[in-house]
Amino acid sequence: MQTREPAGGARPTSKDVARAAGVSQATVSLVLGDKWRGRVSERTADLVRQAARDLGYRPNLAARSLRLGRTRTALLVVPALTNEFFARVYAGAARVAALHDFGVVLYPSPEGVGPARDPFASARAALDGVIASSMAAQALDAIRGTDLPLVMLDSDPADPGAAAQVNLDIADGMRQVTRHLLGLGHRRFVHLASAVPSWTFEVRARVLASALSGVPGASLSTFAAPLSVSGGREAAERALAAAGPRPTALVCDDDILAAGACKAVRRLGLRVPEDISVSGFDDLALATAVEPELTTVRLPAERVGEAGMSALLAVLSGRSPDADDLPVTLIPRSSTAPPPP
Template sequence: MARNTTRPTSRDVAQAAGVSQAAVSLVLGDKWRGRVSETTAQRVREAARELGYRPNLAARNLRLGRTRTVLLVVPALTNEFFAGVYTGAARVAARHGFGVVLYPSPAGIGPARDPFASAQAALDGVIASSMAADALDEIRGDQLPLVMLDSDPKGSPGAATVNLDIADGVRQIADHLLTLGHRRYLHLAADVASWTFEVRARELATRLHTVPGTTIRTVHAPLTIEDALTTTETALTTPGPRPTALVCDDDKLAAGAYKAIRRLGLTVPDDISVTGLDDLALATAIDPELTTVRLDAERVGERGMQALLAVLDGRTPDAGDIPVELVVRGSTAPPNPS
């Protein structure tokens, strides 16, 4: 006997659940609240699941003008921070019946090819890290709502920005090291053209220069452990007084700095204190454990998705930066008087 390959329809679901087709449309379109009961909604979902019913999304999207799909553009998938951002965004999206497509910008930063045949037709909006902003030229054009993460709120191309309070995190690092007595600093800065790293450099210099007798030298390295190792080794062997504190733009750079310091026969923190920024898993995997600033990546993703939903609904997104926290561990100590 030939197998019946007819796809179930919304009428089939309505008959199985004992409700009208209009009720099925409301429930499966996530518009049932206040219009049908929770019990009815559950009955419809169970009937659809048992029948294997899948709504005709193309037709539905033509009617509603929504695909309920959001693109999250990040510079790389190998960084656990952006994995956390995705987790937070997807959690909020799921509660509102949206899906999140994660798209890494090729080579970390730079132009990206459109991952869809027509992005404007396939997406409701975009959430993007400022570190991957160039990828938006091909993906978004000027047609889709956009929320930017870690982006200059005064010059962002997005309808809204969601930022961590990076400036406060850097001030917390500077105040911690100044209180310990450090006056000679080396800043290992990320060699990345991004607003968030510009803030780190500016706030660090501003805070340190308020204390007389304080000096700071900045060197730049790509965001890899090997590049951080090479750059730090070169900086620490340059003639002149050796810095007593090394401030790194993120934890990966700090891990490379650790290797350079040990290669030179020095120790952390006896010869030089080291700080990071991110509180990645490697912050507690290296020895001594790293003093760093904890960034709540999942909260960034949650706020980013909430902001985009607000924009789509014509509401004003919540304002205010996300707080950050200095976590003091064994990599910082008062400078060695010798």
């Protein structure tokens, strides 16, 4: 799609966006007002958003009737920026926010997970709303209880304090992993489980155990690990040194743990995947940087950020946000194969 700058360097209008995207002004209004679902196709919505970005379009705030907030600022609370996934979540949230003249203040918990101080003297006065990952839930203690709307990402649907939620279909992702490994013939499983207490990791453990419970001959052991390469390596070494038949499949809660698991397998003189298959979760850049490349579940991190910001805008304007879980996809690569005979 090619876009044309407005004549004379004037500020671009919705008409300019409509012309560049090849749609009507009404369609532009629906998409940029986040009211397009069920009325406009995903492809058309993407075209409109891309045209708006290319032209540098900003809505005419005086003409809008949305009951948006006071400061036009949202706080995004994440565990840490050392994890690529959350950097991509921020990129998605900031992209949608910019289309609505909102800013996104990024606040990583200083310790990665756990309590964090209120980043403002008064969050209520400085913000219109909060978007937060469930992995940083403890960092919200200073904000919960205010009248700020809270959008939770990848969190327990039963959370009574959330005005809206954006969830990935984590359960389906773990079912896809399990079906893949069972289909290859694996029956002796180890779960390298994140030691971070979080709803998203609880779901992974619960679904994996449930999927294997009715399979004849299947066994499952669980070893907790900190979310680091060294944590994954040490947990995998413990799992492979445990008494009993050696497991043939290591199912890891994320790609970082999986990278550590691959190191452990090699240090013990074994091979991935000829002796042991390893799977991850997230599809970070790391998944294709290691050798062999990781079989993993792709999570649409930027889409999570986009949906989180859209949900907050919906709440602020009195609308009901989209409640559908975002789909995830298994990406089979060379770290999984049939077990040894």
